[in-house]
Amino acid sequence: MRVDLATAPVSWGILIKGMENVPPYPQVLDEMREAGYTGTELGAYGYLPLDPELLRSELRRRNLHLLSSFVPVTLVDPQSRPTQYEEAITTARFLAEMGCEWIVLSDALFVDEVRSRRAGRIRPEDGLDESGWQSVIHHTNAFGRRMRDEFGLKTVVHPHVGTFIEAPWEVDRLLSSTDPELVGLCLDTGHAIYGGDDPVALLERWAPRVRYLHLKDCDKTVLERIRASEGDYFAGVRSGVFPELGKGSVDFPGFLAGLRQHNFEGWAVVEQDILHGSGMNPLNSAKHNLHYLKSIGF
Numbered sequence: 001m002r003v004d005l006a007t008a009p010v011s012w013g014i015l016i017k018g019m020e021n022v023p024p025y026p027q028v029l030d031e032m033r034e035a036g037y038t039g040t041e042l043g044a045y046g047y048l049p050l051d052p053e054l055l056r057s058e059l060r061r062r063n064l065h066l067l068s069s070f071v072p073v074t075l076v077d078p079q080s081r082p083t084q085y086e087e088a089i090t091t092a093r094f095l096a097e098m099g100c101e102w103i104v105l106s107d108a109l110f111v112d113e114v115r116s117r118r119a120g121r122i123r124p125e126d127g128l129d130e131s132g133w134q135s136v137i138h139h140t141n142a143f144g145r146r147m148r149d150e151f152g153l154k155t156v157v158h159p160h161v162g163t164f165i166e167a168p169w170e171v172d173r174l175l176s177s178t179d180p181e182l183v184g185l186c187l188d189t190g191h192a193i194y195g196g197d198d199p200v201a202l203l204e205r206w207a208p209r210v211r212y213l214h215l216k217d218c219d220k221t222v223l224e225r226i227r228a229s230e231g232d233y234f235a236g237v238r239s240g241v242f243p244e245l246g247k248g249s250v251d252f253p254g255f256l257a258g259l260r261q262h263n264f265e266g267w268a269v270v271e272q273d274i275l276h277g278s279g280m281n282p283l284n285s286a287k288h289n290l291h292y293l294k295s296i297g298f
Contacts, residue, residue, distance in 0.1 A: 002265045003213070003298055005290060006067055007032055009043030011272040012282040016109075017045045017087075021276060025049070026058065028282075033062040035286035041104070041269055042069035042095070045087050052097050067267050068102035068212070069095060070158065073143065075107045075136040075165075076128070084108065088143075096151040102212055102267075103153045104186050105143055107136070107163035110233070115162060119233040120194050120223060122167040136164065137177045144182030156186040156212040161194045162233045168197040175209055185209040189250045190216030190242055190271070194223060194233075200251055203258045213268035215293065217248030234275075242273045244285050246292040253296050268298070 012028045013019070025048050032040055040059075042048050049055050059066055071088040078085045092103055110116040118126055128136065144155035157174065159165045165174055175185060187210045189199040203210055222241045225231075231239070245252065270293070272285045 001260045001263050003259065003268050004039065004266070005037060005293060005298060006039030006041070006065070006267055006269045007035070007037045007286060008041040008070075008269050008271055009047050011270065011274065011286055013274040013276050014044050014047050015273065015275075017047075019044070022047070023282075029058055029062050029064060031283045031286065033064060035283060036290050037270070037286070038063065039065040039067045039267060039269075041067055042091065045091065050090070050094050052094070055098065066095075066098050066100055067269065068100055068104050070104045070106060072106045072108045073139075074111060075139050076132050077135065078139055078143075081108065081111075092147055092151045092153055095153060101154055103147055103151075103155055104158050104212065105140070105155050106158045106160045107165045109160060110162045112164065115164060115166070117230075117232055119162040119166070120196070120236065121227050121230070122170075122195070124169070127167070127170060128164055132164070133173065133177070136174065140174065141179050141182055144179065148182060154184065154211065155182060156184040158186040158188060158214070159191060159195060160188070161191050166191075166195040168195065168202070171195075171197065171202070172205070175206055180209060183209075184211035186212040186214060188214035188216060188271075189252075189255060190214070190218040190248075193218035193220065193249060194236070194241065200254045200258050203255065203262070207258070207262040207264075210262075210264065212266055213264075214271050215245065215252075215268050215289075216271045216273070217243050217245050217250045217252075219243050219247070220249040237273050237275055238278070240278075244272065244292070245270070245289040246296075252293070256297055
């Protein structure tokens with residue numbers, strides 16, 4: 001087993017494209033390196049410069065590797081939001097030029113009103129109908145094929161709260177119906193718990209498809225309060241549902257044991273969702289999270 005630890009701009013509060021009052025990217029890259037990480041994802045579209053020579057220089061000076069990027073696509077109908085899809089393709093082209101191996105695909109976030117409102121409380125009746133599922137399966141396979149054939153990238157799908165791929169049965173349906181040669185799984189430990197799954201059990205069910213990791217904690221006590229008050233995902237983030245690693249409900253030692261059992265080899269991206277004004281210090285959290293993971297054997 002070999003797990004290389006990286007982080008991402010999301011851990012510095014850059015959650016979505018176009019956020020204001022975010023720290024400048026040179027500061028974030030400096031702090032990633034100061035915290036001890038060796039890699040980063042690209043982050044929200046347009047945050048890190050999409051200039052290959054400039055970004056190579058910035059990363060080289062800090063001994064950081066660019067791994068991948070999280071790209072949201074409306075999987076029921078990618079062309080219903082053409083700008084979003086074209087940003088995903090632009091990102092893929094850039095990742096290929098940068099020599100990256102992976103691209104992290106998610107269904108579009110918070111597009112459907114019911115799914116957004118019921119994030120973390122999804123019922124079967126909140127899901128796609130059969131026609132919707134067939135469309136998602138087709139477009140997920142097509143995306144993975146295009147990434148492989150046109151850009152030489154490997155696709156991993158990221159189940160995410162607030163999308164149509166959130167609950168355990170939705171994750172299982174997508175993975176059981178897509179081509180394993182084209183679509184792997186990015187297992188996000190925090191989103192697994194938020195969506196009603198258990199990361200250790202999810203790893204056990206789909207170990208051959210788990211090719212990339214997002215390590216995030218999730219506090220079930222806070223999550224139950226959010227569910228009881230019918231709060232949405234952002235209410236959860238504001239309430240601290242994603243604490244620093246080791247302070248929530250993810251069984252990281254058990255998860256690590258599962259990775260060892262299945263001889264996982266690859267990257268794990270540490271994510272600490274931070275909202276500005278929360279009082280959390282991104283650099284301190286980044287240091288804590290890396291120290292915690294190393295203390296348990298990562």
